[in-house]
Amino acid sequence: MEQLSNELRNFIVENFLFGQSSDFSDNDSFLKTRIIDSTGVVELISWVEESYGIRVEDDEIVPDNLDSINKLSRFIERKTCVSR
Amino acid sequence: MCGIAGVLERKSGVVDRWMLQRMVSALSHRGPDGQGIHIDREIGLGHTRLSIIDLAGGKQPMSNPEGTIWIAFNGEIFNYIELRAGLVNRGWCFTTKSDTEVILRLYEERGEDCVHELNGQWAFAIWDTRQNKLFLSRDRMGVRPLFYAITADRLMFASEIKALFAGSTDLDRRIDLEALDQIFTFWVTLPPRTAFKGISQLPPGHSMIVHEGVTRIVKYWQPSYEPEGTEDSPSVVKILTEELLSLLQDATRIRLRSDVPVGAYLSGGIDSSLITALIQRAHKGALRTFSVAFDDAEFDESSYQQQASAFLNTDHKQIRCSYQDIGEVFPEVVWHAEQPILRTAPAPLFRLSSLVHESGFKVVLTGEGADEILGGYDIFMEAKIRRFWAANPNSRRRPLLLKKLYPYMQNLQTQSGEYLRSFFHVTESNQQSPFFSHLPRWQLTSMLKVFFSQDVRSQLASHDVYRDVQAALPPEYAGWPHFCQAEYLETAYLLPGYILSSQGDRMAMAHSIEGRYPFLDHRIVKFAGQLSPSLKMKVLNQKFLLKHAAEGLIPPEIVRRPKQPYRAPDGKSFFQPNALPYVEELLSLDKIIGAGIFDPSAVSALVKKFKAGRAIGVKDNMALVGILSTQLLTESFVDRFHPGARISWSNSATNCAISS
Numbered sequence: 001m002e003q004l005s006n007e008l009r010n011f012i013v014e015n016f017l018f019g020q021s022s023d024f025s026d027n028d029s030f031l032k033t034r035i036i037d038s039t040g041v042v043e044l045i046s047w048v049e050e051s052y053g054i055r056v057e058d059d060e061i062v063p064d065n066l067d068s069i070n071k072l073s074r075f076i077e078r079k080t081c082v083s084r
Numbered sequence: 085m086c087g088i089a090g091v092l093e094r095k096s097g098v099v100d101r102w103m104l105q106r107m108v109s110a111l112s113h114r115g116p117d118g119q120g121i122h123i124d125r126e127i128g129l130g131h132t133r134l135s136i137i138d139l140a141g142g143k144q145p146m147s148n149p150e151g152t153i154w155i156a157f158n159g160e161i162f163n164y165i166e167l168r169a170g171l172v173n174r175g176w177c178f179t180t181k182s183d184t185e186v187i188l189r190l191y192e193e194r195g196e197d198c199v200h201e202l203n204g205q206w207a208f209a210i211w212d213t214r215q216n217k218l219f220l221s222r223d224r225m226g227v228r229p230l231f232y233a234i235t236a237d238r239l240m241f242a243s244e245i246k247a248l249f250a251g252s253t254d255l256d257r258r259i260d261l262e263a264l265d266q267i268f269t270f271w272v273t274l275p276p277r278t279a280f281k282g283i284s285q286l287p288p289g290h291s292m293i294v295h296e297g298v299t300r301i302v303k304y305w306q307p308s309y310e311p312e313g314t315e316d317s318p319s320v321v322k323i324l325t326e327e328l329l330s331l332l333q334d335a336t337r338i339r340l341r342s343d344v345p346v347g348a349y350l351s352g353g354i355d356s357s358l359i360t361a362l363i364q365r366a367h368k369g370a371l372r373t374f375s376v377a378f379d380d381a382e383f384d385e386s387s388y389q390q391q392a393s394a395f396l397n398t399d400h401k402q403i404r405c406s407y408q409d410i411g412e413v414f415p416e417v418v419w420h421a422e423q424p425i426l427r428t429a430p431a432p433l434f435r436l437s438s439l440v441h442e443s444g445f446k447v448v449l450t451g452e453g454a455d456e457i458l459g460g461y462d463i464f465m466e467a468k469i470r471r472f473w474a475a476n477p478n479s480r481r482r483p484l485l486l487k488k489l490y491p492y493m494q495n496l497q498t499q500s501g502e503y504l505r506s507f508f509h510v511t512e513s514n515q516q517s518p519f520f521s522h523l524p525r526w527q528l529t530s531m532l533k534v535f536f537s538q539d540v541r542s543q544l545a546s547h548d549v550y551r552d553v554q555a556a557l558p559p560e561y562a563g564w565p566h567f568c569q570a571e572y573l574e575t576a577y578l579l580p581g582y583i584l585s586s587q588g589d590r591m592a593m594a595h596s597i598e599g600r601y602p603f604l605d606h607r608i609v610k611f612a613g614q615l616s617p618s619l620k621m622k623v624l625n626q627k628f629l630l631k632h633a634a635e636g637l638i639p640p641e642i643v644r645r646p647k648q649p650y651r652a653p654d655g656k657s658f659f660q661p662n663a664l665p666y667v668e669e670l671l672s673l674d675k676i677i678g679a680g681i682f683d684p685s686a687v688s689a690l691v692k693k694f695k696a697g698r699a700i701g702v703k704d705n706m707a708l709v710g711i712l713s714t715q716l717l718t719e720s721f722v723d724r725f726h727p728g729a730r731i732s733w734s735n736s737a738t739n740c741a742i743s744s
Binding site for chain 2: 029067
């Protein structure tokens with residue numbers, strides 16, 4: 001879990017903050033903190049699908065699954081468990 | 085329409101003619117039809133002319149017959165015929181048929197209060213030899229630009245910043261970091277600030293008086309909101325629709341006054357279609373219209389433009405823009421805009437004015453201003469939905485309205501309602517903010533500051549842009565309805581600072597084209613300020629009253645179509661997928677470190693993302709255009725400024741030249 005959180009954090013920092021800041025907590029909402037704009041969600045999903053070999057269904061594209069490091073890592077854990 | 089320049093030598097009392105000449109020459113694109121200079125002891129006035137009214141008699145700088153008052157004027161006074169008749173009745177004599185002489189006489193009669201009588205778009209300088217007084221003025225809405233610099237020795241002023249830099253080498257050509265902080269929040273600087281340290285602009289609706297060593301800047305007008313009643317019954321709507329239409333017809337009629345042919349921009353939306361329809365009512369002979377078309381269908385509105393042109397019977401011409409067209413002209417666009425911009429939208433307008441110029445026209449009427457004053461912008465609707473939702477935060481239905489926003493943004497529309505809820509989430513403190521409507525935009529734009537270098541970030545650590553805008557607001561602001569507060573923020577800042585300048589005057593004047601804006605006639609702005617917000621946006625129906633006014637005059641499909649704001653492709657214009665050579669160079673490690681404004685590793689990560697085709701978000705695109713335009717500005721104004729010339733970028737990455 002911790003390794004996954006770190007990977008996610010690295011991706012968010014590199015890809016959306018261009019390595020410039022990591023000053024947010026694992027519970028902070030990406031949208032409310034404006035780290036990701038609403039058009040950037042598509043980017044996040046493609047990366048998650050590609051990196052973890054999972055498919056994010058349309059009805060799973062909700063902030064409860066994707067909108068913080070913690071939510072995202074729980075979601076990925078769940079999905080990868082199922083697919084195994 | 086023209087360019088003006090001037091200098092008041094407060095210390096030496098002697099004007100350097102060549103300095104003034106350099107200033108005027110730097111503005112020659114604004115006025116290719118003639119130049120003039122007048123020097124009298126400590127004052128020098130310069131003018132470069134685009135002749136539109138009184139082709140034979142309108143030479144400038146101009147004086148009254150007694151030679152006691154001199155003027156250099158850029159713009160048009162549309163009610164000059166009526167003003168002149170009144171002045172003649174009161175015994176004033178005229179030697180020309182120009183609007184310039186009308187300002188002179190009106191100033192003689194009323195002094196600085198003369199501006200209240202003017203209906204038009206202007207930036208002028210009057211030198212009154214009787215009192216050794218300099219009087220500068222800029223129109224109410226900020227259609228025409230006027231910049232100045234005050235040094236220990238002198239006051240310099242001009243239509244464009246490049247003229248000030250061309251005139252004096254004493255001026256420190258430096259990007260103002262606090263201005264950058266403002267632009268990377270609000271998209272504009274707050275007047276009098278400009279993108280350059282030590283260079284100011286006279287704010288719209290202001291005059292400057294320099295007399296007996298004292299400089300005073302006086303506000304003579306501002307947008308104001310005093311809605312009269314909230315009734316929107318059919319009979320009230322009918323009366324107000326007629327009133328709006330009659331004002332618009334008159335505003336259009338007087339904006340057709342010209343001794344050269346007048347054309348119009350036809351974007352395919354309600355505003356420009358209605359103006360075109362009103363021109364057709366007042367105009368004799370064939371009307372020429374012009375528009376921008378895009379190869380990328382996401383931005384293209386050609387079909388609506390053709391529909392409007394056919395319906396309104398105009399002779400229509402369009403200029404088609406590919407990604408490459410936009411990327412290639414962008415350095416010139418920034419040279420003319422003279423400030424960092426976050427969107428490429430000015431670039432197609434730069435190409436459009438070139439088409440108009442080649443077609444033999446000098447003047448166009450456009451639909452600019454309707455969105456600001458009559459409730460057209462999505463940001464007004466967004467704020468209304470957010471506030472409606474905040475009134476009942478537990479409602480599941482209210483935030484569903486957010487789906488109605490931005491129907492033209494494909495990436496956004498694919499999001500679930502839950503996502504929009506999260507993005508437009510309203511907190512208690514947001515609700516209390518005087519900037520409620522603009523917070524989502526400003527907060528998102530502020531995220532671009534992660535690209536600022538460590539040095540810039542530490543220099544800006546104590547700067548608070550929200551304090552800047554708070555301090556700039558008029559005292560009445562707090563008492564205005566929320567809807568009107570949002571309108572004010574658009575009308576007072578984004579309109580003059582970006583729409584009328586970077587997308588307006590600067591792009592048009594780059595090819596000697598004058599834009600005229602009937603919606604920005606101050607009588608209409610005043611009328612709109614008295615309308616109940618429900619007549620501007622009825623529930624979520626934008627431009628409610630204007631749509632009523634347009635009914636029957638323009639194609640019904642255009643009245644009913646969903647609003648599509650004017651936009652252009654951003655990142656794709658520079659990466660195809662490799663970067664254009666000049667982009668590669670300006671965003672290279674060396675250039676980024678050299679300019680010192682942005683963080684080299686952050687910029688290189690952004691460039692990598694664009695090259696990989698992964699940068700699809702709004703934020704990344706704004707960041708790219710903002711960084712690139714700031715780098716271009718640094719290159720052409722700070723590092724290698726060349727009076728009256730611009731850096732032209734060849735296709736080779738390392739080879740660029742300066743051309744005059």
